[in-house]
Amino acid sequence: MTTTPPTPDGQDAEAPEQRKGRYCGWTGKERYDHGSLKLRAALTKLARDPDPAARAAGARFSDEAAEFMWELAARADGQTASSKRAGATAARMLAHLGPKLDELRAAQEARRRS
Numbered sequence: 001m002t003t004t005p006p007t008p009d010g011q012d013a014e015a016p017e018q019r020k021g022r023y024c025g026w027t028g029k030e031r032y033d034h035g036s037l038k039l040r041a042a043l044t045k046l047a048r049d050p051d052p053a054a055r056a057a058g059a060r061f062s063d064e065a066a067e068f069m070w071e072l073a074a075r076a077d078g079q080t081a082s083s084k085r086a087g088a089t090a091a092r093m094l095a096h097l098g099p100k101l102d103e104l105r106a107a108q109e110a111r112r113r114s
Contacts, residue, residue, distance in 0.1 A: 039065060 016027050043065075046058025077083050
C-alpha cells in the first residue's frame with residue numbers, strides 16, 4: 001500500500017482504497033461540505049453585522065479561508081499522477097531547451113550591445 005505525504009505531525013498516513021466510478025466522492029467529503037456550509041453561513045452573518053469590527057473580522061476570515069483553499073488545492077493537484085507527469089515532461093523539456101534558450105539570449109544580448 002502506498003502512503004500519502006506526511007501529515008502535519010510528521011507521521012505517514014495510509015492511503016485509502018482507490019475509488020472508482022462517476023460519483024465516488026472522496027474521503028472526508030461530507031465533513032468538508034458541512035464545514036463549508038457552516039463557514040459560508042458565519043461569513044454571511046459577519047458581512048451583515050452592523051459592527052464594523054465584526055465585518056472586518058469576517059473579511060479577514062474570508063481572505064484566510066480563500067488563501068488556505070488555494071494552497072490546499074495546489075498541494076492536492078501536485079500529488080496527482082497527471083501533474084507529476086506534466087512536471088517531469090516540463091523538466092525534461094527545460095533540460096533540453098534550456099541551453100538553447102541561453103544561447104539565444106546571449107546572441108540577443110550581443111546584438112543589443114553592438
